[in-house]
Amino acid sequence: MSIVELVREAGVVGAGGAGFPTHAKIDTRADVVIANGAECEPLLRTDQYIMDHYAEELIAGLKLVVNQVAAQHGIIALKRKHRAVVEKLQSLVAQEPNIEVLLLDNVYPTGDEHVLVNLAIRKVVPEGGIPLQVGAVVSNVTTLLNVYYASLGHPVLDRFVTVVGEVQSPAIVKVPVGTMVSELIDAVGGPTIQDYRVIHGGPMMGDVLESLATPVTKLTGGLIVLPSSHKMIVQKTRDLKTQFRKARSACCQCVYCTTMCPRYRLGHNLEPHKVMRALGGSIEDNVEDFTQAYLCTECGICGFYACVHELMPFQANRWVKEKLRDSQTPNPHRRTDITVRDGLMPIGVPTERLLKRVRLGQYEVHGALSVLELQPSVVSIPLRQHIGAPAQAIVQVGDKVERGQLVGEIPGDALGAKVHSTITGYVTEVTDHVVIKS
Numbered sequence: 001m002s003i004v005e006l007v008r009e010a011g012v013v014g015a016g017g018a019g020f021p022t023h024a025k026i027d028t029r030a031d032v033v034i035a036n037g038a039e040c041e042p043l044l045r046t047d048q049y050i051m052d053h054y055a056e057e058l059i060a061g062l063k064l065v066v067n068q069v070a071a072q073h074g075i076i077a078l079k080r081k082h083r084a085v086v087e088k089l090q091s092l093v094a095q096e097p098n099i100e101v102l103l104l105d106n107v108y109p110t111g112d113e114h115v116l117v118n119l120a121i122r123k124v125v126p127e128g129g130i131p132l133q134v135g136a137v138v139s140n141v142t143t144l145l146n147v148y149y150a151s152l153g154h155p156v157l158d159r160f161v162t163v164v165g166e167v168q169s170p171a172i173v174k175v176p177v178g179t180m181v182s183e184l185i186d187a188v189g190g191p192t193i194q195d196y197r198v199i200h201g202g203p204m205m206g207d208v209l210e211s212l213a214t215p216v217t218k219l220t221g222g223l224i225v226l227p228s229s230h231k232m233i234v235q236k237t238r239d240l241k242t243q244f245r246k247a248r249s250a251c252c253q254c255v256y257c258t259t260m261c262p263r264y265r266l267g268h269n270l271e272p273h274k275v276m277r278a279l280g281g282s283i284e285d286n287v288e289d290f291t292q293a294y295l296c297t298e299c300g301i302c303g304f305y306a307c308v309h310e311l312m313p314f315q316a317n318r319w320v321k322e323k324l325r326d327s328q329t330p331n332p333h334r335r336t337d338i339t340v341r342d343g344l345m346p347i348g349v350p351t352e353r354l355l356k357r358v359r360l361g362q363y364e365v366h367g368a369l370s371v372l373e374l375q376p377s378v379v380s381i382p383l384r385q386h387i388g389a390p391a392q393a394i395v396q397v398g399d400k401v402e403r404g405q406l407v408g409e410i411p412g413d414a415l416g417a418k419v420h421s422t423i424t425g426y427v428t429e430v431t432d433h434v435v436i437k438s
């Protein structure tokens with residue numbers, strides 16, 4: 001089997017983003033493959049752990065993809081502050097003629113694919129485009145680890161998750177995909193406070209969970225437990241009508257959100273202050289400004305860092321994107337010949353300053369995090385953990401399944417990803433999830 005077929009069989013999806021099926025991503029030709037170990041979201045430590053403890057496997061996975069796409073070289077990008085990991089990787093790649101290590105400053109959002117590509121190869125990905133358009137394939141380090149295991153015939157079954165914040169003993173927890181979030185919180189000693197919420201993912205881009213009975217997926221890199229009254233939770237859960245009312249009356253058009261926007265600085269036609277200004281009118285009356293929202297990654301800098309009035313342009317952009325898609329308004333912003341806006345500050349904001357601004361500094365763990373492994377007796381495995389069509393269940397209630405057995409198949413020729421049982425047991429429920437009890 002080719003590596004593309006092996007990766008497809010293993011159900012590998014992009015572990016650091018929206019879950020694009022990796023077999024489709026690497027079935028191409030490119031000049032360079034970038035292993036994204038930037039892990040720029042504050043507090044998260046999962047990728048650092050992977051690069052430290054699975055360095056050889058990561059490099060092997062990177063080489064497999066470099067060979068597959070016939071790239072000239074591969075780059076492992078990580079923050080220079082992770083000195084021990086940097087030294088380990090540099091020593092390992094010293095023997096590899098076409099693999100190098102790129103050191104990044106401790107800046108958010110260096111892990112944004114467009115920002116990372118610019119840092120690595122000095123090219124700007126087109127508006128609304130993907131790195132491949134400038135010859136790059138970007139894969140998260142966990143994804144590349146999974147590619148390596150796929151080459152050995154092992155499907156994606158487990159996930160390392162950073163669990164931090166208001167918990168007794170912050171840790172990295174290894175769990176089978178489908179484990180409930182509540183079990184991870186319990187595993188780190190439980191919350192230190194009664195009234196708390198959990199952010200799924202990084203604190204900047206992650207969503208606040210409605211329920212702890214939510215399963216870990218192939219994409220879950222972090223769980224951040226915060227007081228319900230914490231600024232991040234309040235802002236992320238505030239209803240959009242209230243936001244927009246505030247935005248219309250309070251936005252002074254100072255343009256800080258625009259000058260600090262990473263995509264604007266890259267040269268893209270994204271000026272969040274214009275979207276904020278346009279909120280007073282209808283989408284039909286100002287398609288040019290509203291459609292800029294399509295270029296927004298929702299990194300959160302404009303709202304959580306730039307805006308002195310604590311308005312949230314990225315939430316406006318999210319709302320606008322939904323409305324545009326509902327009305328089938330296409331993205332007209334597709335420029336390819338783009339130059340970085342020089343003369344502005346460097347792209348991104350220093351993470352230390354960001355942590356203070358969003359009042360998360362107290363939750364940063366400076367030493368090594370302990371590592372735990374959970375063996376749950378029940379898992380609820382979503383059939384859709386990826387971009388594309390949901391997997392189709394091929395098991396029924398009552399079936400006995402082994403850990404690693406295929407339970408969800410890609411429908412026909414659709415873009416999608418296979419799903420496997422992550423524990424041995426019996427199928428007790430099949431809906432949009434497959435529930436398995438040991």
Ligand code: SF4
Nearest residue numbers: 251252254255257307
């Ligand atoms: S930073 Fe805030 S006040 Fe200034 S233009 Fe942007 S949204 Fe408006």
Ligand code: SF4
Nearest residue numbers: 261296299300302314
């Ligand atoms: S969230 Fe704000 S800062 Fe980030 S890309 Fe979107 S508009 Fe720019």
